[in-house]
Amino acid sequence: xxxxxxxxxxxxxxxxxxxxxxxxxxxxxxxxxxxxxxxxxxxxxxxxxxxxxxxxxxxxxxxxxxxxxxxxxxxxxxxxxxxxxxxxxxxxxxxxxxxxxxxxxxxxxxxxxxxxxxxxxxxxxxxxxxxxxxxxxxxxxxxxxxxxxxxxxxxxxxxxxxxxxxxxxxxxxxxxxxxxxxxxxxxxxxxxxxxxxxxxxxxxxxxxxxxxxxxxxxxxxxxxxxxxxxxxxxxxxxxxxxxxxxxxxxxxxxxxxxxxxxxxxxxxxxxxxxxxxxxxxxxxxxxxxxxxxxxxxxxxxxxxxxxxxxxxxxxxxxxxxxxxxxxxxxxxxxx
Numbered sequence: 001x002x003x004x005x006x007x008x009x010x011x012x013x014x015x016x017x018x019x020x021x022x023x024x025x026x027x028x029x030x031x032x033x034x035x036x037x038x039x040x041x042x043x044x045x046x047x048x049x050x051x052x053x054x055x056x057x058x059x060x061x062x063x064x065x066x067x068x069x070x071x072x073x074x075x076x077x078x079x080x081x082x083x084x085x086x087x088x089x090x091x092x093x094x095x096x097x098x099x100x101x102x103x104x105x106x107x108x109x110x111x112x113x114x115x116x117x118x119x120x121x122x123x124x125x126x127x128x129x130x131x132x133x134x135x136x137x138x139x140x141x142x143x144x145x146x147x148x149x150x151x152x153x154x155x156x157x158x159x160x161x162x163x164x165x166x167x168x169x170x171x172x173x174x175x176x177x178x179x180x181x182x183x184x185x186x187x188x189x190x191x192x193x194x195x196x197x198x199x200x201x202x203x204x205x206x207x208x209x210x211x212x213x214x215x216x217x218x219x220x221x222x223x224x225x226x227x228x229x230x231x232x233x234x235x236x237x238x239x240x241x242x243x244x245x246x247x248x249x250x251x252x253x254x255x256x257x258x259x260x261x262x263x264x265x266x267x268x269x270x271x272x273x274x275x276x277x278x279x280x281x282x283x284x285x286x287x288x289x290x291x292x293x294x295x296x297x298x299x300x301x302x303x304x305x306x307x308x309x310x311x312x313x314x315x316x317x318x319x320x321x322x323x324x325x326x327x328x329x330x331x332x333x334x335x
Contacts, residue, residue, distance in 0.1 A: 059099035060300065060315045061322040062293035064128075064161075064194065064221050064243055064273035067103040067119050068112070073277045073290040083118050094294040099319070100124030101293040102326060104194065105150075106132040106161050108143050120155045126328055128158035128194045133165040136178040144181060151189040157326045159186040160194020161221055164207075167198045176203065183211045192217035192325060201225055205233055215239055217325050222247065222275055224254035227261045234269060241271045241325050246291060249282040249302050262303045271325060272296045272303070272318040 067090075074086045103125055105111065120127055129150040131139050150156055162182045164175050186193045195218060197204040212218065218240040223230065224247065233240055242265050248258045262270070277290030281298040297311075300318060304311040323330055 059097050060272065060296055060319050061099050061326075061328060062101040062274050062276070062296045063219065063271040063318075063322050063326065064245075065101050065103055065276040065291075065293050066105075066278075067101070067125070067276075068105065068115055070277045070290060070292065071115070077288060083115060087119070087122055090292060093292060097297065097315070098124075098294045100126065100328065102126050102128055102157065102322075102328075104128045104130070104161055106130045107135060108146055109135070109138045111146075120153070126155045126157045126326065127153065128160045129153075129156055130160040130162040130182060130194065131178060132161060133163050133175045133179065133196055134168065134170070136175050137171070139178045144185065147182070148185055148189070151185075151191055156191075157328065158192040158194050158217075158219070159189065160219070161196040162186075162194070163196035164200035164204045165196060165198040166200040166203075172200075172203075175200075176207065179204075179207055180211060183207065187212060187216070192219065192327075194219045194221055196221055198224070201229055208233070209236060212237070217241075219243055219271060219325055222273065222279075223261060224257050226257050227264050230261070234266075239324070241269055241321055243271050243273045244299060244303060245273050245275045246279040246281040246295060246299050246302075248299060248306070259306055262306050267313075267317045268321060268324075270303075270318070271321055272299050272314070274299070 070090070071083060071086050074089075075081055078085070101124065103119060105116065105127060106129070108129075108131060119125055129147055131143060131147065147159065151159060159182060162179055164172075164179055166172060166175075183193065193212065193216065195204065195208070197220065208218070214236065215238060218237055220230070220233070220240060221243040222245045223242045230242065234242075242261060244258060244262050244265075247255050248262055249255070274291045274293055274295050276292050276295070280289050280291045281295055281302075283298070284295070296318075297315070300314040301311050304314045307314070319330070322328060
């Protein structure tokens with residue numbers, strides 16, 4: 001498996017590592033006057049005042065999607081479509097407020113170097129690379145070495161998604177073993193971590209507390225557990241963010257849990273994501289459809305309704321939190 005060749009982006013991507021001895025806070029990413037004004041609003045009322053403070057923060061990021069898998073969905077109905085056609089169509093379908101996305105490559109065994117290079121040469125696209133817990137049986141020392149090499153890519157802003165998934169029959173020991181190896185790699189590389197956890201919160205939390213420094217940046221992707229169960233992690237990891245997807249628009253038990261989280265999570269501790277091509281917003285659900293990054297705005301609208309605030313408040317905080325988590329410049333745009 002060859003090391004992925006990347007096209008260098010037009011602007012220099014920055015990444016700020018964080019450790020217990022060198023915490024990096026949101027204040028380091030914003031002008032001090034903006035921070036001073038934001039801190040005056042511990043509550044979100046009145047919204048008009050908050051929005052005036054954040055009037056220049058007018059874009060949003062899809063913090064978790066899978067562009068490679070979206071392309072596969074796209075080709076099911078457009079059999080001869082090229083990747084360039086898919087990316088062009090995706091751009092045309094996207095809202096003007098979409099600043100970009102973090103696309104997650106988590107199946108190294110199926111890695112396509114050509115696909116990788118073209119996707120990451122697209123403006124506004126950044127990447128996380130890892131090993132999904134459902135496919136850890138294919139994980140080898142070579143896979144570990146490959147992911148380590150990927151961490152040096154100019155647009156690779158995180159390691160993930162990685163974690164534990166006990167929702168299917170699996171080798172729990174093997175999942176934990178790989179999770180530990182990749183957490184250690186992320187810390188050694190100074191990379192934020194994207195965590196997948198399903199029906200394994202206790203083990204996942206214990207391993208994170210054991211291996212990850214307190215002030216590390218962690219994205220707990222698509223959290224569907226009860227909000228009360230995540231309190232210890234929120235306290236122990238001040239820079240842990242909870243991912244909210246379009247599942248929040250449904251009525252299942254996991255969706256109700258996500259709605260509870262969306263209602264109570266502090267505004268500086270959540271991220272909006274589509275997990276595209278999965279989790280199509282309920283209002284757009286139809287046969288053959290799949291979610292795309294711009295649908296993050298619909299997730300924001302649902303969260304805003306749940307919290308009883310203006311949708312722009314949710315979009316603004318989501319953008320700030322995405323910058324804090326992934327280091328994507330505030331001025332970056334999807335063009």
